[in-house]
Amino acid sequence: MSRTAPGPEGHLLLGNAREFRDHPLDLMMRCRRQYGDVVRLRMGPVALHLVFNPEHVGRVLEGATFGRSDVASMFEPLLGGSMIIADGEPWRSQRQALAPTFARERLKQLAGRFREAAVDLVHRWEEALRRGLELDAQQEITRYALETMAIYLVGRRFDAQESADISRAWYTCLRSMADRLSAMVPLPAWLPTPSMRRLLAAEQDISRIILHHVQERRQELKPEDRGDFLSVLVHTPTPEGRKLTDAEILAEAKGLFLAGFDTVASAMSWTLHACAAHPGVQHRLREEVRAVARDASPLGGAVADMPYFRRVFNEAVRLNPPLWIVDRKAQEDVELGGFHIPKGSNIITCPYVTHRDPAYWEDPLVFDPDRFLPARSEGRPRYAHFPFGGGRMKCIGVGMAMMEAQILFTELLSRFRVELSPWRPVELEPTLVLRARAGLHLKLSLAGAEGPPITTSSTVPPLGAIA
Numbered sequence: 001m002s003r004t005a006p007g008p009e010g011h012l013l014l015g016n017a018r019e020f021r022d023h024p025l026d027l028m029m030r031c032r033r034q035y036g037d038v039v040r041l042r043m044g045p046v047a048l049h050l051v052f053n054p055e056h057v058g059r060v061l062e063g064a065t066f067g068r069s070d071v072a073s074m075f076e077p078l079l080g081g082s083m084i085i086a087d088g089e090p091w092r093s094q095r096q097a098l099a100p101t102f103a104r105e106r107l108k109q110l111a112g113r114f115r116e117a118a119v120d121l122v123h124r125w126e127e128a129l130r131r132g133l134e135l136d137a138q139q140e141i142t143r144y145a146l147e148t149m150a151i152y153l154v155g156r157r158f159d160a161q162e163s164a165d166i167s168r169a170w171y172t173c174l175r176s177m178a179d180r181l182s183a184m185v186p187l188p189a190w191l192p193t194p195s196m197r198r199l200l201a202a203e204q205d206i207s208r209i210i211l212h213h214v215q216e217r218r219q220e221l222k223p224e225d226r227g228d229f230l231s232v233l234v235h236t237p238t239p240e241g242r243k244l245t246d247a248e249i250l251a252e253a254k255g256l257f258l259a260g261f262d263t264v265a266s267a268m269s270w271t272l273h274a275c276a277a278h279p280g281v282q283h284r285l286r287e288e289v290r291a292v293a294r295d296a297s298p299l300g301g302a303v304a305d306m307p308y309f310r311r312v313f314n315e316a317v318r319l320n321p322p323l324w325i326v327d328r329k330a331q332e333d334v335e336l337g338g339f340h341i342p343k344g345s346n347i348i349t350c351p352y353v354t355h356r357d358p359a360y361w362e363d364p365l366v367f368d369p370d371r372f373l374p375a376r377s378e379g380r381p382r383y384a385h386f387p388f389g390g391g392r393m394k395c396i397g398v399g400m401a402m403m404e405a406q407i408l409f410t411e412l413l414s415r416f417r418v419e420l421s422p423w424r425p426v427e428l429e430p431t432l433v434l435r436a437r438a439g440l441h442l443k444l445s446l447a448g449a450e451g452p453p454i455t456t457s458s459t460v461p462p463l464g465a466i467a
């Protein structure tokens, strides 16, 4: 007979809610160390389960008996109608309607515009270098991610006013959502708290900007396929043969914004941080990037095979996965690892913890991209590494994320050498995505032809270990 999973006692009334809100990564690492593969936490009167073992993670993400968690419904005021909070049949048909916007051939159409955004970033950095200014690489990369997201959604970068308005509104929404998610007592969405009013006002600003583009596109006499999301969603009938309404397109655009903007900015920031922390890795990557840049093909790094880049990226998101938890809800009573999980329980899988588990990763804190070489990956469980989730709801934007990142790193590393600033230590901030709390302040210099000797691995700053 299966038992109740073990877990920390916590506060009499609040359970583990306060610690989960204030120090979620430390709490989850401690839970894995002290209690094992399946751990029960208490959020006030409600139990939730942490699942760390890759085999159990696979069962949760791939199993038909696990659906969207209660967190998804908390996003309703911002994302109602979007595929990313839908489930069941609506989710299936929405995912089918969005899939063509991520087809490889369509993404390739966007590559030139992504490259222009990357080149502009390089020009800004050159200017900063010339004037001796310090820059926050995380902020800069986030700006590039906003530009590529706009290109994907509406076919071009937002103008300066739109960018300023949408960034301001977006971060207001995220702050209100974070308040909502971390509230000790979850309040209903209809209660007009100051935070909820700010969220709704900001949501209106975002909607206004996106709807303006939708309507502009609808009015085109000769619709042109620009390879973007609107080219598909405005003009192409769904698999069921009908056109989507403005409200449906808006909901999907906001969902994609949430899923694909800060996530990719976080992944690229941590990849650059790793390059700065590991000169040998950076040097080897620059060699690969320069070989791609020498290739005269107009798409260059967008579609070239860059196996070392892929390994560096994989290793960066192993240690710092942008989405540090992936959640589900048990739709029936289930048993995992000998423990009973009752129907209705929310379940959290945690890439941050599983990715650092010495049971699957040798020297887990060592930054070693070559651990992803096929010969060294043999025998590693599929869900020991799941930065993009898995199963039917696996990230739909992996190809776009890799393309954005390859283009950026091809431009950046051809031009610059980056080093960590000794004065600005980096601290993790687990908000909706994993970010650097006070930004990422790097020392920049122009990259010459020569670099430091190659070393393929070195230890990352001590951000936490299981063993």
Ligand code: HEM
Pocket: 083, 084, 095, 152, 255, 256, 259, 260, 261, 263, 264, 267, 317, 321, 322, 323, 326, 327, 386, 387, 388, 389, 390, 392, 393, 394, 395, 396, 397, 398, 400, 401
């Ligand atoms: C490195 C960057 C990214 C990371 C680490 C990432 C990670 C993830 C993860 C872990 C999930 C699964 C969530 C779950 O199962 O509940 C997911 C889903 C999703 N991602 Fe990404 N993502 C990234 C980039 C993108 C991009 C660029 C887009 C689109 C522009 C995107 C769109 C989506 C969507 C729409 C879903 C929901 C899929 C569904 O529910 O069927 N992601 N992502």
